[in-house]
Amino acid sequence: MTEDPPPVVAAHGVAKTYSNGTEALAPVDLAVAPGEFVTLLGPSGCGKSTLLNLIAGLATPSAGSLAWWGAPSSRSTGPERRIGCVFQSPTLMPWSRVATNVRLPLDLEGRPRADADAAVVRALEQVGIGTFAHHLPRELSGGMQMRASIARALAGEPDLLLMDEPFGALDEFTRQRLDSDLRALWAARGLTIVFVTHSIQEAVFLSTRVLVMGARPGRILASRAIDEAHPRGEQFRASTRFAQHSRALSDCVMAAGAGAFAPA
Amino acid sequence: MTARTLRIVAPLAVGMLVLAAWQGIVTAYAVPAYLVPSPLRIACTLVTDWSLLSRALGVTLGIALVALALAVVLGAAAALLFVQSRWIEASLLPYAVLMQVTPIVAIAPLIIIWVHDTRVALVLCAVVVAIFPVISNTTLGLRSVDPGLLNLFRLHRATRWQVLWRLRVPSALPYFFGGLRIASGLALIGAVVAEFVAGTGGQNAGLAYQILLAGMQLNIPRLFAALFLIALCGVGLFATVLALSRLALARWHESELPQE
Numbered sequence: 155m156t157e158d159p160p161p162v163v164a165a166h167g168v169a170k171t172y173s174n175g176t177e178a179l180a181p182v183d184l185a186v187a188p189g190e191f192v193t194l195l196g197p198s199g200c201g202k203s204t205l206l207n208l209i210a211g212l213a214t215p216s217a218g219s220l221a222w223w224g225a226p227s228s229r230s231t232g233p234e235r236r237i238g239c240v241f242q243s244p245t246l247m248p249w250s251r252v253a254t255n256v257r258l259p260l261d262l263e264g265r266p267r268a269d270a271d272a273a274v275v276r277a278l279e280q281v282g283i284g285t286f287a288h289h290l291p292r293e294l295s296g297g298m299q300m301r302a303s304i305a306r307a308l309a310g311e312p313d314l315l316l317m318d319e320p321f322g323a324l325d326e327f328t329r330q331r332l333d334s335d336l337r338a339l340w341a342a343r344g345l346t347i348v349f350v351t352h353s354i355q356e357a358v359f360l361s362t363r364v365l366v367m368g369a370r371p372g373r374i375l376a377s378r379a380i381d382e383a384h385p386r387g388e389q390f391r392a393s394t395r396f397a398q399h400s401r402a403l404s405d406c407v408m409a410a411g412a413g414a415f416a417p418a
Numbered sequence: 419m420t421a422r423t424l425r426i427v428a429p430l431a432v433g434m435l436v437l438a439a440w441q442g443i444v445t446a447y448a449v450p451a452y453l454v455p456s457p458l459r460i461a462c463t464l465v466t467d468w469s470l471l472s473r474a475l476g477v478t479l480g481i482a483l484v485a486l487a488l489a490v491v492l493g494a495a496a497a498l499l500f501v502q503s504r505w506i507e508a509s510l511l512p513y514a515v516l517m518q519v520t521p522i523v524a525i526a527p528l529i530i531i532w533v534h535d536t537r538v539a540l541v542l543c544a545v546v547v548a549i550f551p552v553i554s555n556t557t558l559g560l561r562s563v564d565p566g567l568l569n570l571f572r573l574h575r576a577t578r579w580q581v582l583w584r585l586r587v588p589s590a591l592p593y594f595f596g597g598l599r600i601a602s603g604l605a606l607i608g609a610v611v612a613e614f615v616a617g618t619g620g621q622n623a624g625l626a627y628q629i630l631l632a633g634m635q636l637n638i639p640r641l642f643a644a645l646f647l648i649a650l651c652g653v654g655l656f657a658t659v660l661a662l663s664r665l666a667l668a669r670w671h672e673s674e675l676p677q678e
Contacts, residue, residue, distance in 0.1 A: 212569050239573050245566035249588045249670045261584075262574040290670055310574070 160224030161185040162314050162346045163209050167218035170204050177371040178204040181218055184365070184374065186314075186348060191340055193349045193361040195403060201372020202350045206318050209348060210239055223313075238312030240320045244299035246291040252278070252302050253287040259310035270309075277309040278302075280339060297328040304336070308343075317349045321356070333359055334387075341384050354407070358399045359386060366403060368410035376406045455639040460646065463639040471628065471640075475647050478609055478624035481537065482651065485544030486605040490598065492545070493552025500553075501560040501586065511557075518550035522608055526615040536622060540612045547608030551600040559593025560586045592671050595663035602655040610648060625651075 163186050170179040179201040186192050194202045207213040208220060219226055223235055238259070246255045253274050260270035278284045281301040283294075291299055300320055307315055321329040337360055340347055351357055357364045358380055366376045380399055382390065390396055437457045443449070444456040451459055464471065496514070500507040526543050533539035563585055571581050613626035623631075625644045632641035668674040 207569075210569075210573055212572060237573060239570065241566045241569070243566060245564060245570060247567065247585070247588065249591075258570070258584075259574045262571065262576045262580055292670065292675075 159188055161221075162188055162190075162223060163348075164221045164224075165205075165208070165215075165218065166220075168205075168208055168215045168220055169217040170201070170208060170213065171216045179208075180371040180373040182372075182374050186346065188346050189344055191337075191345075191347045191349065191360055191362045193351060193357040193364045194367055195351060195354065195357040195364050196367030196372075196407065197352060197369060199372070200367040200369040202352075202367055203318055204372060205367075206316055206348065206350050209314075210237055210316050235313040236310055238307030238310050238315045240300075240303050240307050240315070240317040242319045242322055244291065244296075244303040246299060246302060246306075248291055251288050251290055252283070252294070255291065255302060256287075256306045256309050258306060263310070273309050273311070274305075277305040280308060280343075281305045282335065297324055297332065300324065300332065308339075313346065315345050315347045317347060319350050319352070322351070322353075329353075329356070330391075336360065337384075337386060354400050354403050355391070355396075357403065358396055359391060364403060366406040366410070368407075375410050378403060378406075452636050452638050455642055459639050460642045464643045464646070467640055467643060471625075471643060471647060474623055474625045474628045474644065475651070477622060478606075478613065478626065478648070479651050481540050481544060481609040481613075481624065482606045482655065485541045485548055485609060486602055486655070488541065488545045489548035489552050489601050489605060493549045493597070493601070494556050494594065496549075496553045497556035497560055497590075498582075500557045507557070514550060514553050517546055522547050522611050523615060526612045530612070530616045536616055536618045540609060540616060540618075540624075543612030543615075544605050544608030547611075548601040548605040551597040551604065552594070553597075555593045555597030555600075556590055559590030562593065563589045592667055592673060595659070595667065598659050598663070599656065602659045603652055606648070606652050606655060 163184070165182055165184040167181040167183065168179070169177075169181045171177050182205065184205075194205060196202050204213065208215055211220075211222075246252075247258070250258075253271075256274045256277055257270050260273060265273075274287070275284070278287055281304050283298055283301050283305065286294060286298065286302070291302065294302065304320070307317075321332050324332065333356055339345065340360075349357075349360060361380050364378045364380060365374050366378070367373065368375045378399070382395060382399075441456050441458060444454055449456075455463070496510075500511065522543055525546065529542050529546075530536065530539045533542060567585055568581070571585055576584070609624070610626045613624045614630060617630065618624070618627060625648050628644045629641050629648075632638070632644065664674055
């Protein structure tokens with residue numbers, strides 16, 4: 155029997171309290187295995203983004219420890235392998251063309267130009283905006299800007315991809331199409347993804363595992379495996395299993411939210 | 419009529435109307451030229467005194483341009499220094515403000531006494547006046563970076579240098595050009611005010627000296643002609659900066675995009 159590979163990221167009792175005293179995240183334990191698609195699901199203010207920033211190494215925990223690929227990392231260096239990130243907004247540099255934006259992680263890493271350009275072309279093809287390489291961000295629609303943002307994260311060939319409500323600002327149709335494409339991309343490239351959303355349907359459709367989070371203070375309430383076969387198409391969205399998963403997650407979120415307006 | 423032609427035609431029409439009224443009133447009431455010269459008289463003076471006035475124009479414009487260039491280089495350098503650390507900014511910014519709020523007329527005599535070469539002294543005065551908007555706007559711009567992009571750069575472990583050149587400097591450009599617009603006017607004001615204080619005559623006489631001299635000699639048409647040239651300088655400088663700003667930002671920044 156072979157030994158299991160170390161988790162991509164493992165958190166032990168990780169908590170975050172901001173300097174103004176706000177307890178954003180109560181101690182949390184979490185392990186993400188290679189190839190998983192884990193979704194953090196919860197209402198606003200439940201510490202989803204805080205947890206994601208901790209996983210990214212963009213924030214330091216006020217308690218507990220984090221290890222990436224089995225190795226605890228010192229505060230100064232952060233994780234050793236490549237992490238890609240897609241934020242709530244596309245965060246493209248408005249003065250640079252799409253191709254330059256997508257090449258940014260490779261440029262910062264010092265990758266040779268020709269090599270990087272080839273990776274950019276591949277990434278743009280993968281998200282389906284290969285013909286827009288020489289456009290400026292403002293010339294693209296919101297959905298296409300988001301695709302460019304995903305291409306940028308993919309171009310760096312991340313060992314771990316973090317996505318913070320990437321499609322939250324998009325209309326329902328665009329969101330569903332991007333969800334389908336993302337799911338296909340995850341399967342095709344064997345990505346490991348941690349995804350943040352407040353949409354139950356999006357969480358069920360995308361994930362292999364959903365972690366339900368609650369607020370005040372932010373914490374993980376429940377974990378539910380979505381052990382449904384790939385590929386998941388439109389028929390999955392309409393299936394009874396989909397409804398059952400959604401219902402179970404919804405009950406979880408609601409139970410946690412009950413009494414939110416009750417006097418303390 | 420397109421918006422562009424409207425922007426040129428409308429102010430020209432207003433100018434023509436005002437000049438015509440001016441000419442009419444001066445002629446009708448026979449106002450003497452030593453009080454208010456007519457526009458035609460000023461135009462004639464511009465032609466007859468051209469050799470004198472053009473040399474003065476060259477001097478003043480030269481000082482203003484050199485001062486503006488220095489203000490841009492030194493101001494941008496100071497802003498880059500300020501964003502390196504809060505300590506540097508906290509220690510030095512008050513002095514930049516002090517320099518800005520002290521009236522140039524009050525400092526100019528000192529500078530002129532201390533600096534032997536008058537032209538250098540005049541340039542220095544103009545730089546003192548023009549540099550502040552460049553410093554303050556560029557500093558603000560270098561700090562006004564999209565926090566998401568900053569996180570992205572940190573995630574990919576960008577060096578300080580990469581963050582500066584690939585993120586902070588491009589983000590600061592719109593702010594920098596805003597500062598440059600103000601500085602272009604101030605450089606001219608600084609040059610003229612300093613020249614008034616210095617009162618340099620001879621070969622190095624600029625437009626301000628010509629105004630001073632014409633006033634004393636009651637040569638009011640020449641005074642108006644010199645005034646007209648100073649105003650023209652200011653408009654020219656402003657238009658040049660506007661064109662530069664458009665060249666740099668038109669591709670991507672909201673301020674230069676066509677209005678729908």
